[in-house]
Amino acid sequence: MILSEDHLQNLFDKTLPHLHAAAHCGVVLEGxxxxxxxxxxxxxxxxxIADSDADLPTMPSLLFLDGRRVEVRTRSVRQLAEQFSAVTTAAQGDPGAVPEDLLNRCQRLLRSFPLRNPELVAKVKGLMSFDDFQATAREWWAHHARQSMRYALVLRELGQEEEAAAWTEAGLLQAVKSWAAGRGETYLEPKWLPLQLDRLGAHPLSARYRTLASLDASGLDPAGYLTEGARLLAELGVAGAAPGSEQITVARADGVTTWQTGDRVHVVRGKQDVFVLGERAARAWRSLVFGQPLNRVLAAADASGAPDAGPLIARFLRFGLVKAAWKGDGPIVPAMPLAAPSGAVTPPPSTAQPLVAVGGAVVGDAEAIALLPVPARRFSAAAMILVWSNVLVENAREDLVGALDREQWSVAELSVRRMLRFALRGVLSAYGVNPLPPDSEVVRALSLLPAGAHTDGICAQARRLETLTIDSVAQGSAALTALDGFVALIRQATGAHSFPSSFGSSDGWRQTLEIGYDWLRLGAYLDADLPLDEASDLLSSGGAQPHVATT
Structure with a gap:
């Protein structure tokens, strides 16, 4: 040790007055x-170490004594026995599933230096043999090395050579840690690996590792680095990660579903996140055949009009929308122990405005895999109201035309207000406002929208239309013309310019039901509030009118 036992005993003597209930405890230096x-x-x-079955806090206390930062942790004998038991149980099933913090805590205790009450310390250390722990640590590191190298092979297949090299580097570090653990060097923190290898003495494998410790150190290109890395991994005793194009398959990710509205493809992750795909990304997504080898999946993408789909599939993989799997051995789940936690990446949300159109979420370029900036449930609720608002606009316009025809000026004015407010519901919904404000506030609620050419024009016209009065044929005709222009402006801004005339013909009503049904299915899946009670009947009928016979 770099510090003498006398120095450590003296430092603990200075630590003791800052602690409570430390009498009769065993004390060790670890780390x-x-x-x-x-x-x-x-x-x-x-x-x-308290000789009890108490539940002592996990959080350490930090002290600053003699120019040193002193960290104090406490555990009872029962807690330590449970730690060792948990490692043993997990290792009997899948060593890779042992939580890294648990493994680290056990390792630190087993290799600790006793300072007080050595009999109690020996009793606790005897709960697990170091040989058993050494075997577990070796297999634990080997598991992670195997997963990292497999993931590197996936990324290489997808054309992501630099990322593949980075995971090769991670896999090699994990493999040499496994090799070292099998020789007694079980300390988990990788930063001391050079000293661990020094302590093991000269060996051809550790020398080879040092030359391949990073892409830069190797002097190889990324492809050559992965090839040499895979070879060294096997020599270090980690099997099951040899290159082979038929070994890697594409698998479904749990909780990921696909929803298409019109031509737009949306992918929902965990009922929380919605990704909208650009045209080329959508073709690549629709070409995926789960369970097939990755090389065949890429060939199928080429054949379906999505050539060079590797980078897109790599992004699907990073975002947790698909999984890669190793044939016969389940999903490939790479991780870097004692580093940032692994898992699906969540990219910055899309900044496209408006957020949603009748035909689907607004998307930027053809290769976009854009995360929407609102939760999935709110997105679907806003989209359903956007569609229903357009239906209500059509209904209110019919009422206005009828009132003008009969010269019912007061009824016409009410119809103008209804048509205006329904249209504004659609605008607010297109920008993700949900729940909506009351109809009496929708004009003033336009202040919620971002400034811009479309929204500024809509706000100005809405304020004028809100005060329209009608008491003559000429005023009625002018009001209808103004409202038609206003609705056209809104529909252009919200992607509803081709919305059918819902009540003009049976074909228009059929098209309206088809648009609504697409969104209702997504809303029902996400348990979103439906815009009206009758919508549930449209769902149960599969998008058809409930009383009309189908041919």
Missing amino acids: SIAEGFGNSSSDIDFLL
Whole structure:
């Protein structure tokens, strides 16, 4: 150790007055200094062991004594016994499933240096043999090395060579940690790996690892680095990650569903996140055949009009929309222990405005895989109201035309207000406003919208239309013309310019039902509030009118 036992005992004596209930505890030094590593910046890590079955806090206390940062943790004998038991149980099934913090805590205790009550310390260390722990640590690191190298092979197949090289580097570090653990060097923190290899002495495998520790150090190109890395991985004792095009398959990701409205493809992740796909990304997504080898999936994408789909599929993979799997061995789940947690990446949300159109979410370029900036449920609710608002606009216009025909000026004015407010419901919904404000506030609620050419014009016209009066044929005709122009402006801004005339013909009504049904299906899946009670009947009938016989 870099510090003498006398120095450590003296430092603990100074620590003791700051602690409560430390009498009769076993005390050990753990961590890098106990391992024989460490430096002047290393913490002094004391673990106090209470001979009891108490639930002691997991959080450490930090003290600053004699120019050192002192970390104090406490565990009871029962808690430590449960830690060792949990590692043993997990290792009997899948060593890779052992939580890294649990493995780390057990390793630090087993390799700790006793300072007080050595009999109690020996009793606790005897709960797990170091040989058993060593075997578990070796297999744990091997599992992660295998997964990292498999993921590197996936990325290479998808044309992501630099990322593949980065995961090759991770896999090699994990593989040499596995190799070192099998020789007694079980300390988990990778930063001390060079000293661990030094302590093991000269060996051809550790020398080869040092030359391949990174892409830059190797002097190879990314493709050559992966090839040499896979070879060294096997030599270090990690099997099951040899290159082979038929080994890697594409698999479904749990909780990911596809919803198409018109030509727009949406992918919902975990009923929370909605990704909207650009045209080329959508073709690549629709070409996926789950369970097939990755090389065949790429060939199918080429054949379906999505050539060079590798980068797009790589993004699907990173965002957790699909999985890669190793034939016969389940999903490939790479991780870098003692680093940032692994899992699906969530990209920055899309900034497209408006957010949703009648035909689907607004998307930028053809290769976009854009995360919408609102939760899935709110998105679907807003989209359903957008569609229904357009239906109500059509209905209110019919009422207005009828009132003008009969010269019912007061009724006409009410119809103008209804038509205006229904149209504004659609505008607000297109920008993701949900729930909506009351109809009496929708004109003033336009202040919620971002400034821009479309919204500024809509706001100005809405304020004028809100005060329209009708008491003559000429005023009625002018009002209808103004409202038709206003609705056209809104529909252009919200992607509803081709919305059918819902009540003009049976064909128009059929098209309206088809548009509504697409959104209702998504809304029902997400448990979103439906815009009206009758919508549930449209769902149960599969999009058909409930009383009309189909041919």
